[in-house]
Amino acid sequence: MNINATLIGQSIAFLVFVIITMKYVWPPIMAALEERKQKIADGLAAAERGKHEQELAEKRATEVIAEAKAQAQEIISKADKRASEIVEEAKDNARAEGERLLTAANAEIEQEVNRAKEGLRSQVASLAVAGAGRVLSKEIDSKAHDDMLKDLVAQI
Amino acid sequence: MAGTSTEYIKHHLTNMTYGQKADGSWGFAQSAQEAADMGFWSFHVDTLGWSVFLGLVFLFVFRRVAASIAKQDVNAAPSGMQNFVEWVIEFIDDSVRGSFSGKNPVVAPLALTVFFWILLMNFMDLVPVDWIPALAGQIGEAYFGVPAEHVYFKVVPTTDINATMGLALGVFWLILYYSVKMKGVGGFIGELTLHPFPPKAIITIPFNLFLEGVSLISKPVSLALRLFGNLYAGEMIFILIAIMFGGGYALAATAGGLQLLWALFHILIIFLQAFIFMTLTIVYLDMAHQTDH
Numbered sequence: 001m002n003i004n005a006t007l008i009g010q011s012i013a014f015l016v017f018v019i020i021t022m023k024y025v026w027p028p029i030m031a032a033l034e035e036r037k038q039k040i041a042d043g044l045a046a047a048e049r050g051k052h053e054q055e056l057a058e059k060r061a062t063e064v065i066a067e068a069k070a071q072a073q074e075i076i077s078k079a080d081k082r083a084s085e086i087v088e089e090a091k092d093n094a095r096a097e098g099e100r101l102l103t104a105a106n107a108e109i110e111q112e113v114n115r116a117k118e119g120l121r122s123q124v125a126s127l128a129v130a131g132a133g134r135v136l137s138k139e140i141d142s143k144a145h146d147d148m149l150k151d152l153v154a155q156i
Numbered sequence: 157m158a159g160t161s162t163e164y165i166k167h168h169l170t171n172m173t174y175g176q177k178a179d180g181s182w183g184f185a186q187s188a189q190e191a192a193d194m195g196f197w198s199f200h201v202d203t204l205g206w207s208v209f210l211g212l213v214f215l216f217v218f219r220r221v222a223a224s225i226a227k228q229d230v231n232a233a234p235s236g237m238q239n240f241v242e243w244v245i246e247f248i249d250d251s252v253r254g255s256f257s258g259k260n261p262v263v264a265p266l267a268l269t270v271f272f273w274i275l276l277m278n279f280m281d282l283v284p285v286d287w288i289p290a291l292a293g294q295i296g297e298a299y300f301g302v303p304a305e306h307v308y309f310k311v312v313p314t315t316d317i318n319a320t321m322g323l324a325l326g327v328f329w330l331i332l333y334y335s336v337k338m339k340g341v342g343g344f345i346g347e348l349t350l351h352p353f354p355p356k357a358i359i360t361i362p363f364n365l366f367l368e369g370v371s372l373i374s375k376p377v378s379l380a381l382r383l384f385g386n387l388y389a390g391e392m393i394f395i396l397i398a399i400m401f402g403g404g405y406a407l408a409a410t411a412g413g414l415q416l417l418w419a420l421f422h423i424l425i426i427f428l429q430a431f432i433f434m435t436l437t438i439v440y441l442d443m444a445h446q447t448d449h
Contacts, residue, residue, distance in 0.1 A: 002192050003318060004175070006200040010207060010313075010322025011329075017211045017273060018326070022265035025215065028222040029245050030264075039231075 125153045161399050168285060168395050170308040171200035171316060172292075186306045200316055202292075207313035210276040214269070217241065244272065248434070255438045258338075258445040263438060266330070270323065271434040277319070278387060278426040280312040282419055285394045314387040314429075317380065324380035327437050331375065334444040343447070348372070375440050379433060386429050390422050 129149060166188055173191035175198020176182050184201075185191035191198070221241040225234075234242055248271060252264045288311045293304035313319040335344045348368040353360040397418060400411035 002171075002173070002194075002198075003321070004173075004194070004196050004198045004200070006171075006198075006203050006316065006318035007322045007325065009199060009204050010319050011326045013204070013208050013211060014269075014273075014323050014326040017215065018262075018266050018269045020215055021218070021269045022262060025218045025222050026245075026265040026268060028226045029218070029241065030249070032225040032228070033242060033245065 121153050121156045124156055125149055128152065164399060165392075165395055167305065167308065168289065168310070168391075171310050172202040172308045174199045174201050184302070185308070186302070188308075191308070200310075200318055202308070202310050203313045203316040203319050206280065206311060207273075207277055207319055210280070210313070211269075211273050214272045214276055218268075218272075244268070251435060252438055255435060256442045256445075258442065260334070260441070260445065262330070263441055266441075267434050267438055270327075270437050271430050274314060274323070274383065274433050275426065275430040277313045278430055281315070281387060281390055281394065281422060281426065283311060284415075285311075285391070285398050312387060312391055314383055315391045317384045320384040320387075321376075321380040323383075323433070324376035327379060327440065328376035331372075331440050331444045334441060338445050339447055375436075379436055383429050383433050386425055390418075390425055393418055394422075 129145075170185075170188040170191060173185040173194060174183070175185065175191075175194030177185070177190065178193060185194060185198075217237065218241055221238050225238060245268065248268045249264060252267050256263050289307075289309040290304075292309035293307045296302040296307035297304045310316060335347070339347060349355070349361045349365050351364055351368060353364055355361055355364070394415070397411050397415045400407045400414070402408075403411075
């Protein structure tokens, strides 16, 4: 166990190794590790942000759905109201129309009755004239008795 | 096994030393005595070779990942060696963040180098003690004409005090450099002389200098000796267990069990010592950066 110049050689080798490690080994590896660490941190932050955004979006979606539901409800109730209104209106219209038709029919019927009465009257008059003619066995000058016949018709 | 147990142990504890021999020529020491006689200007070729090789292994593995990671898509999942490297880097980065309060781009790479290099060097301790030295002996005898028992080869660089002291001194220079850089020369001298006793009398200054000097010097010394002592002792026990293999079937079986147990336990020491060396390096540098004295 002798102390000798090996000591110096060893010191020099040591310092050379340290310098090489310092220049060519440590910095690139450390830089890569830092970069990876940064990337992982960024990734985690992005994931956190994404989660947060998702929560917000979910909340927003619930709000939108609730709003839409309310709107739909409103539309339905409006539509209901409108429908009942339309039904009412239609009913009114129908009623009015019915009444109108009824009145028209009544008028027509009355007209028809009048016309029939008129016809009957004239027929009765002519029948009566014919009857009377036969009864009297004597031709009655229809022209001579026209005034009388007309008077008779007006009395029926 | 050649020679006695003492010779075996001594053989295992001697480094392959290159230096100037007694006759003035340069070459490898043929004995422990000759290695010791070479004085300061000699080199432990095995220690330097293995530590540089392991350091290059470390750099190769980490640099390959560093090169590929830069080109890689950020979204790609890391796999294989990259996972391991990233895990080590993050472990070191956490340790540095935990112990080092200042900002200095040198400290973390330094801690990584210290930790992983020492870890690899320590791991050589788990290779059975005779494998590589025996191989080296065979190669020496076959190709260099040196008798195998004269080929010394220590595989674990951290069981050589030169290696651990070299590391500790490297850290020590950094402590001095950053102390001066952060506090200025005056501030550093003030730190060494005006604490722990306030300078009411002139006598406290040399006293303070002595106390602070001891605590300063003790940093690299304790770093070096702790690592060296732990690994040297571990290696020693592996060698002693290895001797038992030559003592008959019963002892060999016991030795096998012991070696397994000690190796398992030693894994803990390997990691722990590398970690302690790294942590203390960070702490010492943190102290060097403290300016609030």
